[in-house]
Amino acid sequence: xxxxxxxxxxxRAVLHGVLLITSLxxxxxxxxxxxxxxxxxxxxxxxxxxxxxxEPTLANFAxxxxxxxxxxxxxxxxxxxxxxxxxxxxxxxxAGFAFGRMSFPxxxxxxxxxxxxxxxxxxxxxxxxxxxxxxxQAFDTYGAMIVPSIPYIGFYVFYMxxxxxxxxxxxxxxxxxxxxxxxxQFTEIGIPNVLPAIAALSVxxxxxxxxxxxxxxxxxxxxxxxxxxxxxxxxxxxxGADRVWGPLMATSLLSVVPVxxxxxxxxxxxxxxxxxxxxxx
Amino acid sequence: xxxxxxxxxxxxxxxxxxxxxxxxxxxxxxxxxxxxxxxxNLLSSxxxxxxxxxxxxxxxxxxxxxxxxxxxxxxAILIPAQIVLPLLLAVMIHxxxxxxxxxxxxxxxxxxxxxxxxxxxxAWSWMLNPVNGLFNELFxxxxxxxxxxxxxxxxxxxxxxxxxxxxxxxxxxLLWLAALANIPPELREASQLDGAGxxxxxxxxxxxxxxxxxxxxxxxxxxxVLDDIVGVIDVLTHGGPAGRSSSLLYFLWQQGLQFFQFGQxxxxxxxxxxxxxxxxxxxxxxxxNKVHYG
Numbered sequence: 001x002x003x004x005x006x007x008x009x010x011x012r013a014v015l016h017g018v019l020l021i022t023s024l025x026x027x028x029x030x031x032x033x034x035x036x037x038x039x040x041x042x043x044x045x046x047x048x049x050x051x052x053x054x055e056p057t058l059a060n061f062a063x064x065x066x067x068x069x070x071x072x073x074x075x076x077x078x079x080x081x082x083x084x085x086x087x088x089x090x091x092x093x094x095a096g097f098a099f100g101r102m103s104f105p106x107x108x109x110x111x112x113x114x115x116x117x118x119x120x121x122x123x124x125x126x127x128x129x130x131x132x133x134x135x136x137q138a139f140d141t142y143g144a145m146i147v148p149s150i151p152y153i154g155f156y157v158f159y160m161x162x163x164x165x166x167x168x169x170x171x172x173x174x175x176x177x178x179x180x181x182x183x184x185q186f187t188e189i190g191i192p193n194v195l196p197a198i199a200a201l202s203v204x205x206x207x208x209x210x211x212x213x214x215x216x217x218x219x220x221x222x223x224x225x226x227x228x229x230x231x232x233x234x235x236x237x238x239x240g241a242d243r244v245w246g247p248l249m250a251t252s253l254l255s256v257v258p259v260x261x262x263x264x265x266x267x268x269x270x271x272x273x274x275x276x277x278x279x280x281x
Numbered sequence: 282x283x284x285x286x287x288x289x290x291x292x293x294x295x296x297x298x299x300x301x302x303x304x305x306x307x308x309x310x311x312x313x314x315x316x317x318x319x320x321x322n323l324l325s326s327x328x329x330x331x332x333x334x335x336x337x338x339x340x341x342x343x344x345x346x347x348x349x350x351x352x353x354x355x356x357a358i359l360i361p362a363q364i365v366l367p368l369l370l371a372v373m374i375h376x377x378x379x380x381x382x383x384x385x386x387x388x389x390x391x392x393x394x395x396x397x398x399x400x401x402x403x404a405w406s407w408m409l410n411p412v413n414g415l416f417n418e419l420f421x422x423x424x425x426x427x428x429x430x431x432x433x434x435x436x437x438x439x440x441x442x443x444x445x446x447x448x449x450x451x452x453x454x455l456l457w458l459a460a461l462a463n464i465p466p467e468l469r470e471a472s473q474l475d476g477a478g479x480x481x482x483x484x485x486x487x488x489x490x491x492x493x494x495x496x497x498x499x500x501x502x503x504x505x506v507l508d509d510i511v512g513v514i515d516v517l518t519h520g521g522p523a524g525r526s527s528s529l530l531y532f533l534w535q536q537g538l539q540f541f542q543f544g545q546x547x548x549x550x551x552x553x554x555x556x557x558x559x560x561x562x563x564x565x566x567x568x569x570n571k572v573h574y575g
Contacts, residue, residue, distance in 0.1 A: 015373055016382065022370065023389035026447065029404035030392065032415070036407075049418055091298040098294035107291070110299055117306045119501075119561065121508040123530045124550050125305065127537040128312035151305035157298055182290050211397035213512055218538060229397035233516065245407060252400045259395050267388060274452065275459030 030256065037061075037253040041246035061254075064247035068231060069224055074254060077210055077227040080145050084209035085202055087150035093198065095153075096160020097186050101172065111161070118154035126215065133219055144219040145227075149212055156201050159273060163197035164190060200273035203266045207259045228255035310554060316547035335544040336552075345549070347524050348532040351438060352507070355528055358442050359506045364498055367450045371457035372483070378462075387458070394451035402516025405444045406431070409517075437518050437526035445513045449505060453498055460494035461487065496568045503560055507553070529553055 031051075036044050037060055039053040064070050098104070099111050129148050138144040167190070175189050191198070216230040226234065232255060235248055263270065317335055321328040339345045374386050393401065408415045409430040417427045431440035464487055472482045488495075511530045514520055520527035520535065527535075529549060537546030 012377065015377055016380070019370075019373055019377065019382075019386045023386050027389045027392055029401075029408060029447075030396065032407075033400075033404050045413055047413075047418070049415060091301055094294040095298035098291045102291040102294070104288075104291040110295055114295075114298055114302050117302050119504050119557065120306055120310075121504060121511075121530060121553070121557070123508065123511050123534055124313065124553065125309035126534070127543060127546055127550065128309035128316065129305065130538065131312075131543070148305055151301040153298060153302065182287075182294075186294075207395050211395075213398045214515065214534070229399045232397075232399040232403060248403060252403050255400055256396060260392075263392070263395050264388075267384075271387070271455060275455040 033249050033252055033256070036245060036249040039246065041244060044245045044249075060246035060250035063244070064235075064251045067244075067247060068235060068251070070228070070231065070251050070254060072224050073226055073228045073231040073251075076142075076225060077229070077255070078258075080142060080149075080212075080216075080227055081206050081209040083142075083146050084149050084212075085205040087146065088153050088156055088205050089198065089202065091150065092153045092156035092160050092201070093191070094186065095157045097164050097190050099157065100161040100164030101167075101185075101190070102182070111157075114157050115154050117152070118158070120152075122152070123214070126218070130218060139219060140221050140225060141219075142225070145212075145216055149209060149215060156205070159201060160194070160197060163194040167193050196269065197273070199266070200269040203262055203269055204273060207262060210255075210259050310550075313547040313550040313554075316543050317551050318544075320544050331544065335548040339545050339548050339552075342545075344524050344527070345532060348520075348527040348529050351525070351527055352529045354438060355442065355510055356503070356506060358439075359445060359510070360499075360502055362442075362446055363450060363453055363502045363506060364495075366446075367454035368457045370450075371454050371461055374454075374458060375461040387455075390454060391451035393448050396448065398448070398512030398516050401444060401448050402513065405440075405447075406517060409440060431518050431526070432522060434522045434525045437522060441510060441513050441517060441526050444517055445506070445509050448513065449509050452505075453502065456494055456498055457491070460491040464490050496564075499568065500561060500564050503564075504557065507557070 035050060035053055038056045038058070039050065040055055040057055040059060041063070043050075043054065061070075095114065099107060125148075133139055133144045133148070171189055171193070172185050175185050180188065210227075211229055212227070213229050213233070216227055217233055220226050220230055223231075223234070228251065232248070232251055235251060318330060318332055319328055320331045320334070370390060374383060374390075377383055377386075406414075411417060411427070411429045411432055414430070416430065420427055428436065431437050468486055468490075469482065472486055477485065507528075507530055510528050511534060514526055514528060514531045515534075518526045520531050530553065533546050533549040533553070536542045536549065
């Protein structure tokens with residue numbers, strides 16, 4: 001082996017070493033969560049470091065379910081995340097189509113009006129929205145959780161516009177020749193050809209909505225109405241050694257598994273949507 | 282009739298999106314500006330105009346000044362970290378892009394980004410737990426003194442930085458990776474023929490070609506850092522001990538939704554909006570003529 005080849009192999013080995021250690025350190029807190037969810041609670045508090053549960057048990061899940069309605073929380077999470085996703089798509093897909101494929105007065109202004117909201121910190125809108133929710137007597141309803149979470153669509157509109165713009169115009173001209181109106185061009189030509197983009201946005205939206213934390217914690221107070229991510233916060237209120245780590249980890253795991261599965265199944269879509277080109281070799 | 286309907290059609294498509302954004306995102310901003318000059322709490326019916334009194338009360342508040350100072354510290358630590366470290370990781374992953382492990386590295390490093398703040402808070406409050414947490418157990422094993430981590434006034438802010446970084450660096454890493462992937466490979470070969478090493482190649486060719494991404498990342502990272510620390514503070518420290526890890530947005534959250542001081546909280550909101558707008562404007566002024574669009 002020549003010196004140059006050896007130096008290249010050495011460089012690669014160092015790169016892989018650094019990346020491997022960084023990757024493992026990054027996922028470690030989540031790995032530990034999985035381990036702890038299946039480890040008896042008294043063992044967790046006795047010693048922190050373990051890579052595998054010594055006495056695997058499902059007791060933590062049963063214990064968590066007896067303390068809190070975690071299965072109801074799971075259902076609430078599915079319900080709210082699904083409805084928020086549907087809402088975002090209903091708003092963003094037609095808007096993206098019009099911004100991408102139609103010309104009309106005010107298009108540029110309206111587009112920037114919507115896109116600029118990408119830069120709004122979510123906390124800024126919280127106080128007036130909270131007052132409105134209370135005044136409308138919508139406190140502690142799913143509507144209060146879902147409706148104000150939908151309009152954060154800046155990125156979605158931007159992304160759908162790109163998707164519709166990348167379709168060839170000839171497609172739509174042919175449909176127009178056949179006498180198809182705008183609505184038919186949208187539903188029969190537009191949507192079927194941007195399904196990958198819609199899929200990517202659905203996944204991103206669902207994961208985001210699943211993890212809504214601050215707003216949910218504020219407007220959902222009834223313990224049967226909470227979602228998993230807001231319920232966990234109530235659960236975790238006990239400080240330090242008093243915490244019931246095992247059941248808490250079991251519930252946390254329950255909240256991670258669905259997004260984790262979606263992420264693993266749709267990783268290519270997500271990477272492509274957030275960073276087009278990252279997957280090219 | 283048909284023609285006017287055709288003309289109106291685009292507005293039916295964009296109308297719902299524009300209206301919802303106007304009502305739920307721009308509306309609250311305007312409402313904040315109005316609330317900031319009123320004295321009103323949700324429970325009473327009397328509302329009075331107080332002019333700039335809410336602003337004055339806020340500026341003289343010690344908690345406000347502490348959280349403003351903390352916000353500067355957060356930005357000074359997290360913005361460079363969120364830009365440079367993901368770039369380093371992306372360059373490393375890009376260098377091993379033909380390896381089957383590439384997907385594993387990228388997936389693992391992106392993973393924390395999809396986890397909820399409450400879950401991140403639970404995992405990290407165990408690792409940092411002063412009584413029987415992982416960090417202290419490891420420290421004890423190697424004979425170091427135990428630390429109080431996020432419950433130590435001097436370390437709380439750094440702990441929030443650490444967890445925020447862990448939770449959010451994946452997005453910027455993906456964006457850098459995409460930028461690296463879009464650099465034409467011919468350029469690499471050309472610079473290699475000219476005798477440029479990998480370091481020189483990176484600084485003279487890759488980085489200038491990635492300036493649009495760099496600009497995008499530097500603008501969005503500011504918003505994200507401001508937004509993301511709120512979730513982490515809420516699950517990890519609640520702004521404590523004694524306000525030492527609070528930020529402006531968390532101060533707003535507490536004033537408005539724990540103490541129901543809507544006027545003062547809205548004054549904070551208005552100040553944040555102004556600061557964000559000025560910072561964005563400055564970034565565009567300073568950044569745009571340095572950006573190279575290929």
